[in-house]
Amino acid sequence: MRWAGLVKAGRRTNLALLWLVITAFVSGWVAFAFGTPIPAWIATIVHGLLGLAVVALAPWKTMIIRRWTMRSTMRLASLALLSIMVAGLIGGFAQFFVGWHPALGISPIQLHVGAAIVLIPLLAWHVLRHRPQRLRRSDLSRRMLLRGVALAGAVGSGYMVLNVASRWTGGRGRTATSTGSRRVDADAIPATIWLLDRVPVPVADYPVDVAGRPFTAADVTEGAGTVTARLDCTSGWYADATWTGRRLSELIAPDVLAAATSLVVTSSTGYTRTFPASDAAALWLVTACHGRPLTAATGAPVRLVAPGRRGFWWVKWVARVELSDAPAWRQLPFPAQ
Ligand code: HEM
Ligand SMILES: Nc1nc2c(c(=O)[nH]1)N[C@H]1C(S)=C(S)[C@@H](COP(=O)(O)O)O[C@H]1N2
Ligand SMILES: [Mo]
Numbered sequence: 357m358r359w360a361g362l363v364k365a366g367r368r369t370n371l372a373l374l375w376l377v378i379t380a381f382v383s384g385w386v387a388f389a390f391g392t393p394i395p396a397w398i399a400t401i402v403h404g405l406l407g408l409a410v411v412a413l414a415p416w417k418t419m420i421i422r423r424w425t426m427r428s429t430m431r432l433a434s435l436a437l438l439s440i441m442v443a444g445l446i447g448g449f450a451q452f453f454v455g456w457h458p459a460l461g462i463s464p465i466q467l468h469v470g471a472a473i474v475l476i477p478l479l480a481w482h483v484l485r486h487r488p489q490r491l492r493r494s495d496l497s498r499r500m501l502l503r504g505v506a507l508a509g510a511v512g513s514g515y516m517v518l519n520v521a522s523r524w525t526g527g528r529g530r531t532a533t534s535t536g537s538r539r540v541d542a543d544a545i546p547a548t549i550w551l552l553d554r555v556p557v558p559v560a561d562y563p564v565d566v567a568g569r570p571f572t573a574a575d576v577t578e579g580a581g582t583v584t585a586r587l588d589c590t591s592g593w594y595a596d597a598t599w600t601g602r603r604l605s606e607l608i609a610p611d612v613l614a615a616a617t618s619l620v621v622t623s624s625t626g627y628t629r630t631f632p633a634s635d636a637a638a639l640w641l642v643t644a645c646h647g648r649p650l651t652a653a654t655g656a657p658v659r660l661v662a663p664g665r666r667g668f669w670w671v672k673w674v675a676r677v678e679l680s681d682a683p684a685w686r687q688l689p690f691p692a693q
Contacts, residue, residue, distance in 0.1 A: 367489055368500070369416040372507075374483060376413070380406040381472055387535065388590045389689060391665040397534035401515075407448055408518075409511045430485060437478045444471030452518070454526040455538035456592040465592040535666075537588050542597035542646050547653030548589050550668045553627050553693050555653050562624070564641065564658050565676040566607045573643045573657035576602055583640050585663035587670060599661045601642030604677060608636060616679035621660055624675040627693045631662070631669075632684045638663060641674060 383406055387399035426434065447468030456463055462470075494500070522528035531539055540546065547555070563570035580600045588594035605613060616633040631639060640661040643650060650656035655672030662669040668691055 366420060368495060369413055369420060370486075371489055371491065371495070373410065373413050373417060374479075376406055376410045377475075377479060380410055381476065384469065384472065385689075388666065390535070391588060391669075393534040400534060400536050404452070405508075405511055405515055407445075408515055409507060411445065412507060412511050412514070433478070433485070434482065437475070437482050440471050440475050440478060444468050444475060447471060451536060451592050452528050453522050455528075455532070456540070463591045463593075465590065469590075533586070533588060533594050535588055535590075535594075537592050537594040540593045540595050542595050545587065545595045545597065545645070545654065546589075546593065547651075548591060548667065550627070550691050551693060553623075553625050553691075556624050556673055557652070560624075561657050562675065564674050565678075566604070566641070567609075567612055567677060567679050569607070571607060571641070571658075576607075576641050576658055577643045580643070583642070583661055583663065585661055587661075587667050589667035597645050598647075599640060599642040600644040600647070601640045601658075601661065603637050604639045604641060605636040607641065608677075608679070612679065616681070618680045618682055618684040620678045620680050621671045621674055622676050622678070623671050623673040625673060625693070627671060627673075627691060629660075629669050629671055629691065630680070630682070630684045630687045633679065635662075641677075 380403060383399060383403040387396065387403045390396040390399050421434075444467070447464045447466075447470075450457075450464035451468065454464070456465075458466075519529050523530045527538070528536065533539075549555075561573060563572045564576070565571075577600065580602050582598050582600050584596065584598045586594055586596050604619065613633060613636055618633055619631045619636060619639070620628060621631065621639075622628040640663075641658050642661050643656075643658055645654065650659060655670075655674075658674045660669070660671040660674055
């Protein structure tokens, strides 16, 4: 069966796909950055819609691929691009439909994001090799706008159907949080490394330096309170747990804290995150989770609990907390370690 629209597929399909893949990539990172329900929910849905729009253009892209006759090196490169894209999409849909189930040591989201990162340079090369295309005036015509609206409508209704379908397959609709992460038990929190960090061995019970004053784990535990918070890892799981410790604002003299702009929390391994100083009352140094002391892998002797922020902010093996005049936004949006 040949449909005129499919046969004519070409430049505009390619342009639309390119922009959709780029915006999907960016929106994925935006979704990773949010930890509070409403912005996370919006970013995750926008990302899902953009990702689905990429998939929706597959029939048109297939027609374009069929028409091409390529030299073998180019064909190989295009095939590599296609395979990476498919692997990435499998990861995204696996999280959506099945949830957090690591296989061979990686979770669906790790596959998804890993593939997306490899995809971008391949895509750039692909676009440069196949004559870069300019946007033309007629691309913004009324007819194109109507097609855009039709695609958006199809993708929007498709997303709603898939969301309901996922309740039966693994629970995007039922058990996932606004970020798409799936619940794990507080007793079964998986020890997680952001990227390249290592669990320090052996774990020394060193004192944590908080704005120039040393605190041992025993000091932090003395007179400790509890905080219940959701640890939501970008690899696709979350756990609601109660942690024992003290607020940073209790450990720093008020006048010293008032004079600072930000708090720099650094682990014994060098992993570091910077927070606005005004968050000090909402950031906790903790020594236990659900009444059990932290283990080496989960941050002993002292780790940070940062309610409302994604897991990568919850610095483990905290060695020092320093006050700084630099604004908290002046740091990499994600750790590089
Ligand atoms: C190459 C660009 C990308 C494409 C085409 C893409 C596409 C998709 C698709 C189709 C899905 C599954 C179904 C859906 O939610 O509609 C998905 C899910 C997801 N993607 Fe991406 N993605 C890309 C890059 C990224 C990046 C760079 C990140 C994070 C840094 C990311 C994070 C996620 C997350 C967390 C989900 C699960 C969302 C949920 O369960 O609702 N994606 N993506
Ligand atoms: N020093 C250090 N802290 C870290 C990490 C890390 O790699 N190094 N990983 C972060 C990430 S990505 C998450 S999700 C949580 C995981 O905590 P857990 O191992 O107790 O589950 O710790 C965070 N703190
Ligand atoms: Mo994480």
